[in-house]
Amino acid sequence: MKNVKLLLFLCLVCFLFSNNKSIAQLTVDKNYYANTIYIQGNKYVKNGVKKPIGFFHQNIKEEMKISPMGLKEFKKFETKRNTSLFLTGGAIALVIMANRVDNENAQLGFALGGLALALVSIPLSVQSGNHIQKAIWLRNDDALKLGSNF
Numbered sequence: 545m546k547n548v549k550l551l552l553f554l555c556l557v558c559f560l561f562s563n564n565k566s567i568a569q570l571t572v573d574k575n576y577y578a579n580t581i582y583i584q585g586n587k588y589v590k591n592g593v594k595k596p597i598g599f600f601h602q603n604i605k606e607e608m609k610i611s612p613m614g615l616k617e618f619k620k621f622e623t624k625r626n627t628s629l630f631l632t633g634g635a636i637a638l639v640i641m642a643n644r645v646d647n648e649n650a651q652l653g654f655a656l657g658g659l660a661l662a663l664v665s666i667p668l669s670v671q672s673g674n675h676i677q678k679a680i681w682l683r684n685d686d687a688l689k690l691g692s693n694f
Contacts, residue, residue: 614683621675635661
């Protein structure tokens with residue numbers, strides 16, 4: 545009978561400790577869910593709510609203010625994105641110019657220049673995507689370390 549009581553006591557202790565771990569895990573999960581963000585299409589999600597990214601990612605930039613390293617990475621994203629957009633715009637302008645001129649040599653020059661600018665903008669666009677993902681990761685890491693709602 546004594547062994548049965550001891551066994552029941554040990555089962556109860558194990559149950560209580562496993563339950564406390566679950567409560568701690570729930571707290572971590574709740575903190576993670578409430579304070580981290582991720583991009584989904586043209587919106588970002590925080591605490592289960594989809595929010596607009598904003599013109600030129602302005603709302604995401606606001607979220608980055610809690611993380612100095614995230615903000616630094618976000619600025620790299622902005623630089624690469626803006627350069628890529630500028631080059632893409634230049635490429636479009638050169639292709640339009642190629643269609644407007646009558647000289648074949650000028651047409652070829654404008655078309656090749658447009659193609660070159662478009663090709664240069666592609667890796668910059670990819671790099672900007674990498675920077676925004678890293679910025680969000682750094683921001684989320686800092687949000688979890690700070691541990692409160694923002």
